Amino acid sequence: xxxxxxxxxxxxxxxxxxxxxxxxxxxxxxxxxxxxxxxxxxxxxxxxxxxxxxxxxxxxxxxxxxxxxxxxxxxxxxxxxxxxxxxxxxxxxxxxxxxxxxxxxxxxxxxxxxxxxxxxxxxxxxxxxxxxxxxxxx
Numbered sequence: 062x063x064x065x066x067x068x069x070x071x072x073x074x075x076x077x078x079x080x081x082x083x084x085x086x087x088x089x090x091x092x093x094x095x096x097x098x099x100x101x102x103x104x105x106x107x108x109x110x111x112x113x114x115x116x117x118x119x120x121x122x123x124x125x126x127x128x129x130x131x132x133x134x135x136x137x138x139x140x141x142x143x144x145x146x147x148x149x150x151x152x153x154x155x156x157x158x159x160x161x162x163x164x165x166x167x168x169x170x171x172x173x174x175x176x177x178x179x180x181x182x183x184x185x186x187x188x189x190x191x192x193x194x195x196x197x198x199x
Contacts, residue, residue: 096127117146
C-alpha cells in the first residue's frame with residue numbers, strides 16, 4: 062500500500078511538481094490550494110495522510126493557521142508536517158515539535174526527499190535538542 066501524502070501549496074506549478082515527484086517516489090498524493098480545503102478534509106473525513114507538506118504563505122488559511130489548528134487536534138497533531146516557504150516569520154512554536162520541520166524554498170531535492178522518506182518511515186522528525194514551548198505540548 063502506498064503511503065498517503067497531503068500537499069498544501071497555492072502555487073499550482075509547485076503543487077504539480079511536488080505531486081509528480083512524490084508519485085514518482087511511490088506515494089499516493091492528495092493536494093490542496095490552501096489550508097482551509099485541507100483542514101476541511103482532515104477535520105470532517107477519515108482522510109489521514111502519513112505526511113503533510115505545506116507552504117506557509119497562502120490565501121484563505123495560511124500554513125501557520127493550519128499548523129496551529131493541527132496542533133490542537135489530539136489525533137492530527139501526530140502527523141508529521143514539512144513546512145516549505147521562502148518567507149519565514151519569527152514564530153518559535155511553529156517548528157517546536159518532533160512532528161514539524163521547516164525547509165526554505167527553493168528546496169534542495171535530495172534533502173527534501175530524505176525528510177520525506179524519514180517522516181514516512183519513522184512518523185516524526187528526530188530533533189533531540191529542541192526545546193519546545195508549552196503551547197505546542199498540549
